[in-house]
Amino acid sequence: MSLAYLRLEIRRTFRSTRFVVFAVVFPVVMFLLQANLFLPAGTPHRAELVGVFMVNMMAFGVLSAAMAGGGRLALERAGGWQRQLRLTPLSGAGYLGGKGLSGMLVALPALVLVPVVAVITEGVHLGFDGWLRAGLGSWLGAVPFVLLGLLLGQFGTPESMQPLGMLVTMTMGFLGGLWVPIDTMPEWLRGVSQLLPSYWLTQLGRGAVTSELSVSLLTAVAVLAGWTVVLGAIVIRRYRADSARV
Template sequence: MSTAVPAVAMTARYALTSTRLAYRNVRFLVLTVALPLLLFLLYANLYQGQDAGDGLTVVAYLMVSMASFGCIGAAINTGARIAIERQVGWNRQLRLTALPGSSYLVAKAIVSMLVTLPALLLVFLAGATIGAVQLTAGQWIGTGFAVWLGLIPFAVLGLVIGFAGTVDTVQPISMITYLGLSILGGLWFPVEAFPAFLQQVAKVTPSYWLADLGRSVLAGQGVPVDAVLVLAAWTLVLGVVGVWAYRRSGSKV
């Protein structure tokens, strides 16, 4: 108990400090919020009033897709900051402090989750106002919470990329991963429009199940067990890879 309390306090302080720095990066926030918001507004104007089935309008369907799209980008792109910290030696200095390695990883994952909130909240706000999506308070909260919790594997993925890549490679790796998961996961186009082979590939990606989780809760169908299990499996696998990459990065600048 005596050692656990200071570790939790250090984790919280470091997470808070890192989150403040992330929110001061206006360029990062604009890039992760502007594109999904603009795409949603464009699609909402084109498909206003159309029905997507399962009790959802097309605009509500797209709202979940674009919110997920923006949040995934925010979570994954946190890896770029980790790579910069490694290059300037900040990561190595932290290893010499009393901050445990586990606390560092947890704090960075928390930061990744917190920086996703602007994209989630602004796209939902646009859906409620411009998109005329009408939901009860419980539906708004439940859907937002489901999407946000479903981002955990993407937050861990950002850590993996940050520790495995370099300052020169982390940005292209993040962008390719971001766009690849978004497209294959059906966030830009319905998976049903894909060839049969790509439909099977889509159902392996965490982005597909993130959107499925949000849409199912939005439609009042409850929390899909399959989505939870797949996202949990991705989190576990990426967590193991992340710990390995973190330990490996200790011998590098």
């Protein structure tokens, strides 16, 4: 993988005002709104609920950032950039690896800013193992969403990627329990949410702040690993099919 190509990908991402607002600023603002509007002082178990809001917005920032690479990939396909790259020493694995690692790295700001704001403004406190699970777990849990973004970019067009990406991100967020607390969902909707990787992403962080409606860490990791393998195989297959047509 070319480090120069990776730096280029990261710079291009952060030059997008829409990306910075939606994947970095928005999760922080939504955390503050949720914590202060829905959880006034004196709310029972407020500290625990604020922690849940925090890890949910960490997950949303990670999800949004991870999916962002799909739009750029669609533009590169439409503009012939992929065909040009195939004439360079950059391999297909290097190209996809650069896209994937870029998606992971640009997820870090929201993953850091949301808990910093939570600690400063709401006094959220976790032990070392809790922060490790919420932070590192949520970051590594972004892998299947990076792959999902790349998959959408391999099929979508530059015109369709913005609404498509927004639709997928918001649907994943809603059904994954990021916007509507899982414990307020009807039983049937909880069953639907468990079919999506976003539910298991929130479970990585949720288990660090509460035991209510949480699953074991190993279960969440195993499910997300399964999504990673399946999506990774499809992305590679699609890229090879595109290459064969050139």
